[in-house]
Amino acid sequence: MSTAKLARVTLSHLDWLESEAIHIMREVAGQCSNPVLLFSGGKDSICMLRVAEKAFRPGRFPFPLLHIDTGHNYREVTDFRDRRAAELGERLIVRSVEDSMARGTVVLKSADEPRNKHQSVTLLEAIEEFGFDACIGGARRDEEKARAKERIFSFRDEFGQWDPKNQRPELWDLYNARSFKGENIRVFPISNWTEIDVWQYIEREKLALPSIYFAHRRPLVRRGGGLLPVTEVTPARPGETVETLQVRFRTVGDITCTAPVESDAEDVASIIAETAVTTITERGATRLDDQTSEASMEQRKKEGYF
Amino acid sequence: MSAIEKLPAEDIPDNGLLRFLTCGSVDDGKSTLIGRLLYDSKTILADTLHAIQRSSARRGLDIVDLSLLTDGLQAEREQGITIDVAYRYFTTGTRKYIIADAPGHEQYTRNMVTAASTADLAIILIDARKGVLTQTRRHSYVAHLLGIPHIVVAVNKMDLVDYAQETFDRIRSDYLDFANGLGIADVRFIPLSALHGDMIVERGERLHWYDGPTLFEMLEGAPAIHSEHDEKFRFPVQYVCRPQDSANPELHDYRGFLGRVESGELHVGDRVTVLPSGLESRVRDIQVLGQSLPRAVAEQSVSILLDDEIDISRGDMIVRSGELPQVSKNIDAMLCWLSESPLDPRRKYLLRHTTRDSKAMLAAIAFRVDINSMQQQPAERLLMNDIARVSFRLAQPIFADPYAESRGTGAFIIIDESTNNTVAAGMIV
DSSP: OOHHHHHOOOOOHHHHHHHHHHHHHHHHHHHOSSEEEEOOSSHHHHHHHHHHHHHHTTSOOSSOEEEEEOSOOOHHHHHHHHHHHHHHTOOEEEEEHHHHHHHTSSOOSSTTSOOGGGHHHHHHHHHHHHTOSEEEOOOOGGGOTTGGGOOSEEEEOTTOOOOGGGOOOOBTTBOOOOOOTTOEEEEOTTTTOOHHHHHHHHHHHTOOOOGGGSOEEEEEEEETTEEEEOOSSSOOOTTOOOEEEEEEOSSOOOGGGBOOEEOOOOSHHHHHHHHHHOOSOHHHHHBGGGSSOTTHHHHHHHTTOO | OOGGGOOOOTTSOOOOEEEEEEEOOGGGTHHHHHHHHHHHTTOSOHHHHHHHHHHHHHTTOSSOOTHHHHOOSHHHHHHTSOOSOEEEEEEOSSOEEEEEEEOOSGGGHHHHHHHHTTOSEEEEEEETTTOSOHHHHHHHHHHHHTTOSEEEEEEEOGGGGTTOHHHHHHHHHHHHHHHHHHTOOOEEEEEOBTTTTBTTTBOOSTTTTOOSOOHHHHHHHSOSSSOOSOOOOEEEEEEEEOOTTOSOGGGTTOOEEEEEOOBSOEETTOEEEEETTOOEEEEEEEEETTEEESEEOTTOEEEEEESSOOOOOTTOEEEETTOOOEEEEEEEEEEEEOSSSOOOTTSEEEEEETTEEEEEEEEEEEEEEOTTTOOEEOOSSOOTTOEEEEEEEEEEEEEEOOTTTOHHHHEEEEEETTTTEEEEEEEEO
């Protein structure tokens, strides 16, 4: 290798991933007329907000933030969501699955059914209400097998459906966000990030997180091989023993289907250390709704889920 | 503890990110190879492995089918084939890898083209028992066409040919015969047994006659940049930041030109030319989130501020003065047709190059390439998976470089405005 080659600077892996995500968000801003960024208060969308700051500051974001609230979210997370949006001075829109239930567009099979999959309905209603032509989401390809094959710019028809066998080819960094009225593009700027990349980014950027990501004591029951938090919406069943354990959440979502893991990690560095040696995937450990069938995520995405 | 089990830590140098492509079919042991890369780097976690064991058992298999790891879609599992490109991730502690896993079959050439478009290195798998096949030539041609700078020919299943050096040497010499004809420059060969793990992370004991690096050493040592020659600075403008309404009066005149450096490097103080206007200015600042940077390097997303107030919008390009690209409304290119509807020479299409769109019409098809024989043939129209040398006439000029010199400013896609589908990928000659 010549000295000239050695002198050439290449980006670290986090810088590269961040740069790619910034480029993707700017493409959305440049190509779409009415985009929105989905912000739940979870760690992936917290990273996306930092990427959006790096993409657009000192200007305002060229899109509002949207949260589809199942009504079963942890208070710590929704409080964080509101606080972060206010700090950034950006507009936050919240649409609620419970409103869709009141309208009759979401019908639960039973009162305690997990509401995650019903977010699709409320999301589609919000897309229609505001006329969004693109939704930026924090999904990652390492999360799940169906996601590994999804494009960064993923086309959805007017029913919000993903057709895995008919995806647009996506080459180089030339993205195609074109859609007709009523159709929609879902955009995943952190597609190429893994769980550990997200934690490393949070550490490097010193990003604040909702407290339940860190070890805390919480009443739980053991059910179906997992730990389930005991809350108002998820009470212990007769005969179950309630234990108080030191736990943290690896993902935060609907209370009824998001389980914590036992952990002593009180800061991001300890979480990174734990993540590096874990033997269970993020969704496997903590997303009870994904375990139902081999293709459950693919099925939900075909129906309009993120 | 093998090298790849190290945990990411502050004191380990960050060797960036390498994107590579694996080409081959399940028969070549590609899934086993990927499975081993993921398994040895501890990327397959226990619950995923259990899920695959359950699926394998349900299909009546008595061994764990690692291809189930990469076949993510329902239709693929039903048909036992890989339809689409899957992206996989692993890290060695010093470097992050993105594998683009492309299906091997001829009818999926378009998927291989897609996967190859972002790869810096290609691993081409050859079954040691079968040697260089038509498929090997096809994969090598596409990898070369898409300008992948480093090619690793992995001669797999060495265990089934008694680890014989003669077999490896013969395949190597066969491969070089046609690779030289194609003009492939950087090609390396490695004997492997993905099944037994020989020469992947560990050297094993039965390939003692091979003294080159293991596959992991090759990956760790490959440059994590697409091109090793000095490229010219190219900055297509994606968006303009003008926070006029800000409460901060200092920002009233702020104009940041937002984009990602497609190639080359820019320093504060450099003279630049803006296309298409041709106006010149000087770089006043390079920023990311309020921080000033002394320079911007390839693949970095930044905001550029200039000394002069010049009208610049999305689709314009900032380059260093004296290093101008070609400004042209006529382009010659190699084109891969990706759509089920054939190329219609009478229709107008949309050509997207960097951040710029232009209406485009086919001017001529010089020839079509038979990717199995590499023969050039005359063609009237193009069908899905066809590769051809073509020329287009454009309504608006684009600012382009030959693809061989700069991927970012040499590549384009064709969009069919009646469906909004991406129907072709092109590389400017």
